[in-house]
Amino acid sequence: MPIYEYKCPNCGRFELKQNIKDDSLSHCPTCSAPVQRLIGKNVGIIFKGPGFYVNDSRSDSSDSSAS
Numbered sequence: 724m725p726i727y728e729y730k731c732p733n734c735g736r737f738e739l740k741q742n743i744k745d746d747s748l749s750h751c752p753t754c755s756a757p758v759q760r761l762i763g764k765n766v767g768i769i770f771k772g773p774g775f776y777v778n779d780s781r782s783d784s785s786d787s788s789a790s
């Protein structure tokens with residue numbers, strides 16, 4: 724479960740563990756002030772580039788290599 728970091732104008736920064744399917748927090752649970760979600764280091768989601776693709780140079784399926 725990822726930890727999101729929020730910034731409250733009254734309470735400062737705090738972290739909240741949320742399900743990824745939950746809506747992002749819009750108000751501080753402590754003082755009900757509108758909070759801003761920080762996209763930061765604690766979000767453990769890394770988007771990798773298209774560095775992994777299947778190198779299908781081996782044409783085993785199409786080529787009939789029957790012995």
Ligand SMILES: [Zn+2]
Nearest residue numbers: 731734751754
């Ligand atoms: Zn607050």
